[in-house]
Amino acid sequence: MIEIENVSKAYGRSVVVDGVTLTLPSRGITSIIGPNGAGKSTLLSMVSRLLPMDRGHVRVDGLDIADAASDVLARRLSILRQDNSISVRLTVRELVTFGRYPHSKGRPTAADREHVERALGYLGLDGLADRFLDELSGGQRQRAFVAMVLCQDTDYMLLDEPLNNLDMKHAVSMMQLLRGAADEFGKTVVLVLHDINFASCYSDHIVAMRDGRVIHQGSPEALIRPDVLAEIYDLDIAVETIGGRPIGIYYLGSGSARRQQMPGPNG
Amino acid sequence: MKALAGACLLIFVLAAASLFVGVSDVTPGKLIGADAGSRALQVLLASRIPRTLAIILAGMSMAVAGFIMQMLARNRFVEPSTAGTMESASLGMLVVTLLAPQAPVMGKMLAASAFALAGTALFLRILRSIPLRSVLIVPLVGIMMGNVISAVATFIAYRFDLLQALAAWTTGDFSSVLRGRYELLWLSFLLTGIAYFAADRFTVAGLGEDFTTNLGLHYRRVLRLGLVIVSMVTASVVATVGMVPFVGLIVPNIVAMAMGDNMRHALPWVAILGAGLVLACDLAGRLIRFPYEIPVGTVMGVVGSALFLALLLRKRRQLG
Ligand SMILES: Nc1ncnc2c1ncn2[C@@H]1O[C@H](COP(=O)(O)OP(=O)(O)O)[C@@H](O)[C@H]1O
Ligand SMILES: [Mg+2]
Numbered sequence: 001m002i003e004i005e006n007v008s009k010a011y012g013r014s015v016v017v018d019g020v021t022l023t024l025p026s027r028g029i030t031s032i033i034g035p036n037g038a039g040k041s042t043l044l045s046m047v048s049r050l051l052p053m054d055r056g057h058v059r060v061d062g063l064d065i066a067d068a069a070s071d072v073l074a075r076r077l078s079i080l081r082q083d084n085s086i087s088v089r090l091t092v093r094e095l096v097t098f099g100r101y102p103h104s105k106g107r108p109t110a111a112d113r114e115h116v117e118r119a120l121g122y123l124g125l126d127g128l129a130d131r132f133l134d135e136l137s138g139g140q141r142q143r144a145f146v147a148m149v150l151c152q153d154t155d156y157m158l159l160d161e162p163l164n165n166l167d168m169k170h171a172v173s174m175m176q177l178l179r180g181a182a183d184e185f186g187k188t189v190v191l192v193l194h195d196i197n198f199a200s201c202y203s204d205h206i207v208a209m210r211d212g213r214v215i216h217q218g219s220p221e222a223l224i225r226p227d228v229l230a231e232i233y234d235l236d237i238a239v240e241t242i243g244g245r246p247i248g249i250y251y252l253g254s255g256s257a258r259r260q261q262m263p264g265p266n267g
Numbered sequence: 268m269k270a271l272a273g274a275c276l277l278i279f280v281l282a283a284a285s286l287f288v289g290v291s292d293v294t295p296g297k298l299i300g301a302d303a304g305s306r307a308l309q310v311l312l313a314s315r316i317p318r319t320l321a322i323i324l325a326g327m328s329m330a331v332a333g334f335i336m337q338m339l340a341r342n343r344f345v346e347p348s349t350a351g352t353m354e355s356a357s358l359g360m361l362v363v364t365l366l367a368p369q370a371p372v373m374g375k376m377l378a379a380s381a382f383a384l385a386g387t388a389l390f391l392r393i394l395r396s397i398p399l400r401s402v403l404i405v406p407l408v409g410i411m412m413g414n415v416i417s418a419v420a421t422f423i424a425y426r427f428d429l430l431q432a433l434a435a436w437t438t439g440d441f442s443s444v445l446r447g448r449y450e451l452l453w454l455s456f457l458l459t460g461i462a463y464f465a466a467d468r469f470t471v472a473g474l475g476e477d478f479t480t481n482l483g484l485h486y487r488r489v490l491r492l493g494l495v496i497v498s499m500v501t502a503s504v505v506a507t508v509g510m511v512p513f514v515g516l517i518v519p520n521i522v523a524m525a526m527g528d529n530m531r532h533a534l535p536w537v538a539i540l541g542a543g544l545v546l547a548c549d550l551a552g553r554l555i556r557f558p559y560e561i562p563v564g565t566v567m568g569v570v571g572s573a574l575f576l577a578l579l580l581r582k583r584r585q586l587g
Contacts, residue, residue, distance in 0.1 A: 045477075048481070049480060050476075050477050050480055050481070069483075070480065070483045070484070070485060071483030071484070072483070073483065074481065074482055074483025075483070078481060079477075079481050080481075081477050084475075084477075084478075085475075086474055086475070087341045087342065087343070087473070088338065088341075088470065088473035088474055088528045089523045089524075089527045089528040090470075090527055090528060090529055091527060091529075094527065094529045095474075098467075098470070098471060098474070098478075098482065099482075101467065101471060101482045101483070101484075102482055102483045105467075106466075106467030106468075106531070132527060149481075152481075152482075
């Protein structure tokens with residue numbers, strides 16, 4: 001269980017995460033949705049100790065991340081940020097092997113290597129394992145990063161927009177993979193997603209943020225509803241039930257929304 | 268492994284050549300059967316072997332220092348001569364020579380390390396406050412900063428009549444290496460060993476602060492360890508033979524192109540090729556105008572800047 005208690009972050013005078021209190025249940029997939037600039041990435045970075053918070057506490061399985069040893073945390077919780085530019089020239093396999101670092105401290109055992117090969121296989125990277133990262137497409141690189149995090153084999157996996165750059169097929173198989181990790185291995189997966197329909201189809205729990213606050217949370221059925229979505233995104237979104245799942249149809253916008261201007265930097 | 272052994276063999280051949288090239292006539296023929304007092308043997312022990320060892324040690328450790336810097340600055344074009352590190356070290360030598368002329372060379376070198384550390388930290392600080400961190404801007408900032416520091420050093424040296432001493436630190440030259448005057452370089456060999464020991468940490472740091480934290484390492488600590496190694500290596504090389512630019516730039520870049528940056532894997536190659544490049548440049552400097560010598564710093568400067576330009580242009584093409 002991740003307990004987030006009254007966490008805030010401000011840059012200068014603009015408060016980007018504003019007293020968020022939230023409990024993320026163990027096991028299963030929690031998706032965080034919300035418009036650009038809602039503070040999703042900032043919140044995730046603070047929960048994973050990448051970014052210091054101005055106020056508040058975060059506890060992972062009762063362990064306060066402010067006091068816990070970083071290498072102990074690295075065996076419990078892993079994080080993949082939204083934008084990852086890497087200048088180091090590594091092969092896919094080398095990168096993924098570094099995912100074992102918290103366990104192997106740079107001396108990978110046979111068991112570590114098995115983890116690596118399995119993660120490469122899960123992400124469909126077998127054929128690319130010996131290619132350098134700077135010679136891959138964006139989507140292939142994204143899969144390599146996820147393989148690395150998977151290889152870290154932590155109870156908690158935090159992924160900020162893991163579907164970035166992925167085509168439909170790979171996006172679906174990524175979500176199925178994460179679903180499997182939650183169902184079969186009891187992992188707790190926390191995702192930031194932009195596609196509300198992936199959130200609807202694969203999450204156990206959805207958290208909606210806007211302007212630095214959590215404004216709604218609940219099951220997909222409770223969140224993927226026209227009135228709730230309108231509040232989150234300022235957009236009229238029709239919802240249909242397809243295959244038993246609520247699916248938002250937002251491509252056409254609505255009469256009123258279509259006439260609106262492009263949203264501003266925080267909109 | 269086989270290739271690495273081959274490279275070692277090449278270094279061995281170059282080192283052997285380095286032992287037998289010079290004004291005094293030292294040949295294997297003269298050494299065989301020579302008695303302990305023979306001139307050839309004395310030259311070999313007092314000058315040629317120390318010189319060859321100094322070249323190998325300095326070449327190895329400068330190449331590895333450049334490699335570490337590139338990881339930590341996350342920029343391919345950073346090395347001790349493009350980040351103000353070398354210039355700061357020689358300023359340090361100058362200052363300590365002024366203030367404590369009687370200090371032992373080890374003490375001077377430590378003072379120079381402190382200067383090198385401060386200069387490199389300043390460089391990283393400046394980088395952090397430059398909003399547009401283009402790949403090519405970074406070394407340019409470092410080179411400018413280095414020039415400012417060496418201008419300060421030149422001014423001080425001019426005022427206190429130490430220009431000649433300063434020249435010894437700024438132009439790398441192995442011709443004056445004698446037994447008893449290069450042993451400080453074994454320290455940089457030791458530091459290279461520590462770098463190998465910590466290789467995975469440096470590679471992880473090269474992935475960036477977020478990846479480093481995620482993997483449970485303290486980014487600041489890795490950065491500090493790396494900067495201390497780089498500063499001490501640079502200072503010990505500057506104190507004993509003077510600045511040897513570009514080795515730390517060219518060698519890691521070539522190795523990275525061929526086999527990537529995974530330090531655990533690449534570091535032995537960087538070390539060996541660094542020694543090889545400096546050996547080759549020093550030999551060239553001894554042979555081009557025989558019996559006169561061109562200092563290795565000058566040869567390295569010419570060869571190095573040409574290769575540096577080639578790398579820059581290549582990068583530009585890649586960046587589009
Ligand atoms: N380093 C920073 N300095 C100043 N403002 C920032 C910084 N990082 C993020 N912000 C601002 O914080 C807000 C929230 O950003 P973020 O958490 O990335 O949003 P999201 O991931 O929900 O799109 C944005 O308005 C963004 O401009
Ligand atoms: Mg974001």
